[in-house]
Amino acid sequence: MAMNEPTELGRFGKFGGMFIPETLIPACQELEIAFKQAWSSTDFRKELDDLLHDYAGRPSPITRCDRLSEELGCQVILKREDLNHTGSHKINNVLGQALLAKRMGKTRLVAETGAGQHGVATATAAALFGMECVVYMGEVDIERQALNVFRMRLLGAEVRPAVSGSRTLKDAINEAMRDWVATVEDSHYCLGSVMGPHPYPWMVREFHRVIGAEAYSQCMDVLDRVPDVVTACVGGGSNAIGIFSGFVDTEAELVGVEPAGGAAIERGIPGVVHGSLSYILQDEWGQVLEAESISAGLDYPGIGPEHAHLADIGRARYEKVTDAEVIEAFQLLSRTEGIIPALEPAHALAWMSRDRESLSGKTVLLNLSGRGDKDAMQMMEVLG
Amino acid sequence: MMSRHEGIEAALTKKIQQGGKCLVPYITGGFSGYLETISAAADAGADAIEIGIPFSDPVMDGPTIQMANDVVLSKGITPERILNDIASLEIDVPLAIMTYYNVVYRYGLERFAAELKESAISGAILPDLPLLEAKPWMDTAAKSSIETILFAAPTTTDEQLPEICENSSGFVYAVGLLGVTGAREELASSAQVIARRCKEVTDKPVLVGVGIGTPKQAQEVAKVSDGCIVGSAIVQRLLDGGGAESVGEFVTELRTALDTI
Ligand SMILES: Cc1ncc(COP(=O)(O)O)c(C=O)c1O
Numbered sequence: 272m273a274m275n276e277p278t279e280l281g282r283f284g285k286f287g288g289m290f291i292p293e294t295l296i297p298a299c300q301e302l303e304i305a306f307k308q309a310w311s312s313t314d315f316r317k318e319l320d321d322l323l324h325d326y327a328g329r330p331s332p333i334t335r336c337d338r339l340s341e342e343l344g345c346q347v348i349l350k351r352e353d354l355n356h357t358g359s360h361k362i363n364n365v366l367g368q369a370l371l372a373k374r375m376g377k378t379r380l381v382a383e384t385g386a387g388q389h390g391v392a393t394a395t396a397a398a399l400f401g402m403e404c405v406v407y408m409g410e411v412d413i414e415r416q417a418l419n420v421f422r423m424r425l426l427g428a429e430v431r432p433a434v435s436g437s438r439t440l441k442d443a444i445n446e447a448m449r450d451w452v453a454t455v456e457d458s459h460y461c462l463g464s465v466m467g468p469h470p471y472p473w474m475v476r477e478f479h480r481v482i483g484a485e486a487y488s489q490c491m492d493v494l495d496r497v498p499d500v501v502t503a504c505v506g507g508g509s510n511a512i513g514i515f516s517g518f519v520d521t522e523a524e525l526v527g528v529e530p531a532g533g534a535a536i537e538r539g540i541p542g543v544v545h546g547s548l549s550y551i552l553q554d555e556w557g558q559v560l561e562a563e564s565i566s567a568g569l570d571y572p573g574i575g576p577e578h579a580h581l582a583d584i585g586r587a588r589y590e591k592v593t594d595a596e597v598i599e600a601f602q603l604l605s606r607t608e609g610i611i612p613a614l615e616p617a618h619a620l621a622w623m624s625r626d627r628e629s630l631s632g633k634t635v636l637l638n639l640s641g642r643g644d645k646d647a648m649q650m651m652e653v654l655g
Numbered sequence: 656m657m658s659r660h661e662g663i664e665a666a667l668t669k670k671i672q673q674g675g676k677c678l679v680p681y682i683t684g685g686f687s688g689y690l691e692t693i694s695a696a697a698d699a700g701a702d703a704i705e706i707g708i709p710f711s712d713p714v715m716d717g718p719t720i721q722m723a724n725d726v727v728l729s730k731g732i733t734p735e736r737i738l739n740d741i742a743s744l745e746i747d748v749p750l751a752i753m754t755y756y757n758v759v760y761r762y763g764l765e766r767f768a769a770e771l772k773e774s775a776i777s778g779a780i781l782p783d784l785p786l787l788e789a790k791p792w793m794d795t796a797a798k799s800s801i802e803t804i805l806f807a808a809p810t811t812t813d814e815q816l817p818e819i820c821e822n823s824s825g826f827v828y829a830v831g832l833l834g835v836t837g838a839r840e841e842l843a844s845s846a847q848v849i850a851r852r853c854k855e856v857t858d859k860p861v862l863v864g865v866g867i868g869t870p871k872q873a874q875e876v877a878k879v880s881d882g883c884i885v886g887s888a889i890v891q892r893l894l895d896g897g898g899a900e901s902v903g904e905f906v907t908e909l910r911t912a913l914d915t916i
Contacts, residue, residue, distance in 0.1 A: 280787065290756055292715050293785045293819070294808035294830060435721055436711065448714045453834035455810060543757045543783070544712055556733050557761030558711040 273519040273586055274476070274512075274577070281469020281547070284583055286576035289468045290543045291448075298455045303470040305375050310477060315370070322366050323481065326399070327356045329363075331482075333489045333636070338607040343623060345630040348498065349610070349639040350486045350514060359613065359641030360482060360510040361392040365461060367478035369396035372459035379403040379458040383433075383447040385412055385440035385506065386568030386615065387419025388641055389463030394428035396461075404428035407446040409439035412567045419645050437561035439570045440506070444545050464507025465575035468546030472575050476512045483517020486636060494634065502526040503638035504618040505589065506533075506568050508575035510640035515587060523636075525587035527578060528622045530597070533562030535574035536582045536589035549576040565594040565653075566614035568641075596621040598653060601643065613641035614650075663703050663749045663778045663802050663825035667860040667881070670702050676913040677826070677862055677882025678873070680889050680906055681705040681753065683720065684737040685727035688898045690744055695903035696889075697748045700910035703825075705780060705884060706741065708734045708754035715755075715782035717837030719887040723894055734758055735770075742774035751778035751804060751825065756792075759784075764792055768799040778802035778825040786819050793822065804828050807853050809845045820857035829853050829880065831866040838868030838888045842875050850880035870912030877913055885909060 281287040289299060309315040323329040331354050336347040352360035372380060380397050383406070384390030390406040397404035406423055410432045413420050423430050433442040444467075451460040465472045465479075490497055501518045503511035505527040515525050529535065539550030544559055552560040552572035562572040581587035592600075597614060600621035605611045612620065616639045623630060623637065643650075658666070667677045680696045682689055684706045693704055709724035709732075716724070734754070741750065752771065759767045759781065771779065779801055784792060786805055793803045802825035807816055809830060820827050829850050832843035846863050853861040863876045864884030873883050892901045 288788055289785065290783050290788055291785060292782050292808070293806040294810050294833065296785050296787060296808075296815070297810045297812055435725065441712065445712050445714050449717070449835045452715070453832075455833060540761075543755075543760050545714075546783075548760075551757075553757070553761065555761070556735070557757040557759075558728065559757070 274516050277469065277473050281473065283577040283580035286549050286579040287469060287472060287547050289546065290548065291468045291546045292452055294452050295455060299468050299470065301375070305371060306470055306474045309371050309374060319367055319370055322370070323363065327362045327366060328354065329481065330485045331355055333486060333493065336608050339604065342607055343627045343630070345627065345632060346634040348634065348636045350482060350636060352482060352510065352638060352640045353612065353642035357388070357392045357395050358644060359388040359392070360479065360513060361389045361463060362395070363481055363513070364463065364475050364478040364509060365389070365392040365396045368459065368461045369400055369402065372461070373400055375459065377457060377459040379454065380461045381447050381450050381454065381458050382406045382461045382463060383440065383443035384408050384463065385443065385570055386566065386613070387412065387416040387423065387645060388568060390428070390430070391419050391422050391426070393461050394423040394426035397428060398426045405450065406430050407433050407443040407450070409433045409437070409443050411438045412440065415649050416567055416645055418648060439567065441559065441571060464509040465512045465577060466507040466545060466547060466573065472547065472577055475509055476516065476577065479509050479513025480516045482510065482513035482638065483515060486514055487517035490636065497521045497523045498636040499633040500524045500526060500630065500635040502528060502619045502623065502635060504569060504615045504640060505529050505574060505578060506571050506615065508578045510638050512575065512577060514638040519586065525581070526622070527587055527589045528618045529589055529591045530562070530564035530566060530569045530618060531591045531593045532564045533569055533571055534591040535572060536578070537591055539574070544573055547576045549579040550574055565597060566618065568615040569618065590622045592618050592621040592625065596625055600624055601650065611643035612639055613643050614646045616640045659747050659749055659775055661749065663751060664860065666749050667702055667826055671860055671881050676877040676916060677702040677860060678906070678909055678913055679703045679705055679862060679882065679884045681707060681884060681886030683707045683709065683723040683727060683890050683893065685709060685732035686723055686893050690740055691899035692893065692902045693744065694746055695899040696906045697746050699903045699906035701748055701906055702882065703749045703751060705751050705753050708737055708752055708758055710755040710758055713755060715835055717835040717887060719838070719891050719894065720836050723890045738770050738774045741776060749777040751780055752776055753780040756781050756784040759792065764795040768796045768801050771801050772799040778804050780804045780828065782806065786822055806830055807849060809833055809849050816852060817856045820853060820859060823859060826860035826862050827853050827857060828884070829861055829863045831863045831876065834865065836865050836886050838891065839866045842866070842872040846876045847879045850876060854879065870908045873909050874912040874916055877916055882913065
C-alpha cells in the first residue's frame with residue numbers, strides 16, 4: 272500500500288525531513304506526538320468529523336459534467352471542494368490543526384497564505400475557537416487577492432505583509448516560520464499544505480484524506496468503478512494528495528498539474544527549503560528561484576515531499592500548463608457548467624483541455640479545490 | 656597569538672584557559688568592503704569570525720541580516736566568489752561560515768567541505784540543520800577537519816541538550832532568545848539561562864548569540880557564558896555605510912567590555 276506513514280524522520284522515499292532551526296525541533300516533535308494521539312483517539316475523530324459535517328458542509332458532492340464532457344470528449348466528474356465553507360479544500364486541514372492546537376493548549380494560530388484561501392480558513396477556525404490569528408501574506412498577493420485580505424480581517428485575523436524576496440507565498444512562509452521561532456510556546460504554526468518539516472506533510476495529508484475517501488465511495492456509487500484518471504492542481508500539493516490518497520492503491524492514473532512558471536517536478540532540483548528535502552526551483556548555487564504564476568495559490572517554487580516521491584517511483588505524473596491555458600479553462604468551466612473555478616484547479620482543467628485527445632473516452636475525476644469568487648477581480652482585469 | 660589554522664575550538668579554549676572571554680563577530684560575506692571589515696574585526700580583538708554566505712530564504716534571520724543578504728544577492732555574488740575571496744585573505748584568527756543547508760547541499764557535501772578547507776575556513780554554522788539531520792554533513796565535514804557548530808535553543812529539552820553539546824565542535828552556539836537574529840533593547844532573560852544550562856553539561860566553549868548587540872549586553876551574558884556572537888548590530892553598521900572603520904571601533908568596544916568583567 273502506498274501513502275503509509277513516513278519514516279521516523281519524516282521521509283517519503285528520500286524526500287522530506289526536519290530541516291528547521293533547533294529552536295523548533297521540540298515543537299515539531301510535540302506536534303507529532305499530539306497528532307498521533309489525536310488521530311487514534313475516537314473522541315478527536317468524532318469531534319473533527321462533526322465539525323466537517325456541521326460546520327464545513329461535508330461531504331462535498333461529486334458532479335457529472337455533461338456539457339463539459341461533450342466538449343472535451345471524455346467523461347468529467349468534479350469533486351466539489353469549492354462548495355466547502357470558506358470556498359476551498361483548505362478548511363479540512365485547518366479544522367484538524369486548529370482542533371489539535373486547542374488540545375495542545377495553544378492560544379494563537381500563525382499561518383502563511385498565497386491565494387488567501389488558507390488564510391481565510393485559518394482565520395475562520397480561529398474565530399470559531401476563540402484563538403488569536405496572524406496571517407502572513409506576500410505583498411504581491413495582498414494586492415491580487417484583496418477580497419480575501421478583507422475577509423481575513425473581517426474574521427478578526429491580523430494580516431501581515433511579507434515584504435522580502437519575491438513577496439509571494441515563499442516569502443510568507445519564511446515570515447511565518449520566523450514568527451513561530453519567536454512564539455513557539457503559545458503559538459501553533461498552521462501550515463497550509465503538505466510541505467514543511469515533519470510531521471506537517473504527513474499530518475496535512477491525513478487531514479485531507481477525507482477528500483479521497485469520499486470521492487472513492489462516491490465514484491463506486493455512481494460509476495461502480497474507479498475513474499481512469501484522477502487529476503488535481505499542485506502548489507504545495509495538499510488538495511492533490513488528498514484526492515490521490517483515495518485512489519493510490521487502485522488502477523487509476525494520478526496526474527498533478529503545476530503552473531509552467533512553478534513546475535517543481537519538471538524543472539526543479541532536489542534541495543532543502545522550508546523544512547524538507549524536495550524538488551525546488553533553484554540556481555546552480557542553491558538560491559531558490561521565484562516561481563511565476565497567474566495563480567497566487569500555486570506561485571511556489573517547491574512541492575511537497577510526498578509528491579516528489581510519487582513522481583520518483585512513477586506512481587503519479589506531473590504536467591504543467593501556461594497562464595494563457597488556465598485563463599481559457601477558467602472560462603470554459605464557467606460557460607459550460609455554470610461553475611466558476613478558482614484559478615488553481617483551473618490548471619487541472621487546462622491540462623485536460625490541452626490533452627483531450629489522449630483522454631478521449633476516459634473517465635476523469637478532477638478535484639475542484641476551490642471556487643473562483645476570490646479571482647473575479649483579477650480576472651476582470653485580465654479579460655477586460 | 657592565535658592562528659587561523661589551529662581551529663576554532665582550540666583557539667577559544669586557549670582564550671578561556673587564560674581567563675578571557677570570547678568574541679565572535681558576524682559579517683555578511685560579499686557585502687561591499689567585507690574583507691577589510693573582517694580584517695578590522697580581527698585587529699580589534701575578535702577571537703574568531705563568522706562569515707555569512709547569503710541565502711535566498713534565511714528563516715533564522717531578522718530584518719537587518721536579511722537586508723544585507725538581499726544587497727549581496729542582488730549583485731549576483733556567488734558563494735564560490737566569497738569562498739575564493741576568503742581563501743586569499745591574510746588574517747590570523749579562525750573563521751567559520753554561516754549559511755543555510757541548501758547552499759551546502761547544492762554544492763555537494765564533500766565538495767563544500769573540501770572548499771572550506773581549501774579556503775582555510777575552520778567551521779560551519781548551519782541554522783536550519785538541526786542535530787537530528789546533521790549526521791551526513793558532520794561525518795563529511797569531520798573528514799576534512801571542519802568543525803560543525805551546533806545550536807542549543809531555549810526550547811531544547813534537558814534530554815537533548817547534552818547530545819547537542821557533545822556533538823558540537825568549535826563551540827556550542829547557545830541561542831539567546833526565542834526568535835530570529837536581530838539586535839534587541841534589552842538582554843533577554845533567556846540568554847543567561849541557556850548559557851548556564853549548557854555550561855552545566857559541557858566543557859566546550861559556550862557562546863551566546865542572537866539578541867546580543869551592545870557592549871553592556873555582551874558583558875552581562877558573558878558573566879555566565881564563555882563569550883558571545885554579535886551579528887545584526889555589526890551588519891547594521893555596514894548597512895549604514897560605516898564600513899570597516901565603524902565595525903572596527905565597535906568590536907573594540909565589545910572587546911573592552913568583555914575584558915573588564
Ligand atoms: C483553491 C486552491 N486550490 C489549490 C491551492 C494550492 O494548494 P495545494 O497545492 O496545497 O492544494 C490553493 C492555495 O491557495 C487554493 O486556494
